Amino acid sequence: MLGRWLRGRRVACGGHDCSGTWAEYCLVGSKACLPLAKQLTLEQGAAALANPTTALALASLVARGKHRAYVQTAAAGQLGKMILRAARDRGIEGIHVVRRAEQAEALRALDAKHVLVSSTPSFAADLRARAAELGATIALDAIAGDMTGTLVTALPKESEIVIYGALSGKACGEIDPMALAFRHQRVRGFEIAAYIEDLGLLRAFRFATKAQRYVRTGKFTTTIAATVPLAEAPARLAAYIDRMSDGKLLLAP
Numbered sequence: 467m468l469g470r471w472l473r474g475r476r477v478a479c480g481g482h483d484c485s486g487t488w489a490e491y492c493l494v495g496s497k498a499c500l501p502l503a504k505q506l507t508l509e510q511g512a513a514a515l516a517n518p519t520t521a522l523a524l525a526s527l528v529a530r531g532k533h534r535a536y537v538q539t540a541a542a543g544q545l546g547k548m549i550l551r552a553a554r555d556r557g558i559e560g561i562h563v564v565r566r567a568e569q570a571e572a573l574r575a576l577d578a579k580h581v582l583v584s585s586t587p588s589f590a591a592d593l594r595a596r597a598a599e600l601g602a603t604i605a606l607d608a609i610a611g612d613m614t615g616t617l618v619t620a621l622p623k624e625s626e627i628v629i630y631g632a633l634s635g636k637a638c639g640e641i642d643p644m645a646l647a648f649r650h651q652r653v654r655g656f657e658i659a660a661y662i663e664d665l666g667l668l669r670a671f672r673f674a675t676k677a678q679r680y681v682r683t684g685k686f687t688t689t690i691a692a693t694v695p696l697a698e699a700p701a702r703l704a705a706y707i708d709r710m711s712d713g714k715l716l717l718a719p
């Protein structure tokens with residue numbers, strides 16, 4: 467029935483449970499398709515599924531956990547900026563961690579009050595002090611590697627570290643077991659596809675519609691660095707990986 471309703475519509479779909487989106491055609495189940503609002507361009511549609519829904523879901527996680535403030539890593543990325551916006555809409559303050567000083571400036575231009583640069587020598591101490599001051603008892607971590615251990619140590623007692631990415635390419639490390647045992651810190655994972663599935667069909671549809679509204683009204687934007695044909699993707703990926711904050715590469719078969 468859902469498949470019939472979707473027939474002829476423009477949709478966005480995830481890449482996990484389908485035959486792969488880096489292709490001219492792909493095969494995907496109707497439940498994994500998000501019908502695109504008429505007002506959305508295809509470029510906006512290409513970025514309308516994963517990041518906008520993830521930003522809303524993570525902001526809701528922070529709000530439902532009654533955390534006074536949150537820490538987020540990879541804050542200068544497209545998703546980081548959406549998390550900033552979604553949490554601000556709920557009146558929640560964030561501590562935004564970036565890896566380069568110029569990224570801190572870009573975030574301050576978006577009115578982010580608390581921005582820390584992870585490459586500075588005082589980063590761990592600054593993070594600890596700021597998290598205590600603001601009552602940041604949850605961290606949204608897209609980096610993993612040793613960053614996870616830094617967050618576990620820096621956040622106040624009984625904090626939660628939510629791992630939703632692995633941009634460092636490394637396993638979570640440097641996690642102090644004493645902090646887990648005696649300061650009751652917790653580390654857990656998050657995946658948007660599982661979150662949406664748990665919502666059930668009707669709530670998932672409403673949720674995806676809300677995410678598209680954020681895109682349509684310009685609350686969530688995605689910077690596109692370039693649109694390239696599939697054949698150029700391997701050559702262009704290296705530059706993207708080097709400076710991811712500059713924007714996404716759109717593949718146009």
Ligand SMILES: NC(=O)c1ccc[n+]([C@@H]2O[C@H](COP(=O)([O-])OP(=O)(O)OC[C@H]3O[C@@H](n4cnc5c(N)ncnc54)[C@H](OP(=O)(O)O)[C@@H]3O)[C@@H](O)[C@H]2O)c1
Nearest residue numbers: 520540542543544545630631633634656657658709710711
């Ligand atoms: N779990 C889920 O359901 C889910 C859903 C959506 C997205 N994600 C994940 O969320 C992450 C962020 O997505 P995005 O769209 O915001 O990516 P993006 O726009 O490409 O931004 C990535 C950001 O992370 C920084 N970065 C990259 N590698 C880093 C490292 N090793 N150490 C510190 N900073 C690093 C980049 O800085 P530079 O400019 O310096 O490169 C950039 O600011 C990705 O890992 C994605 O897979 C997960």
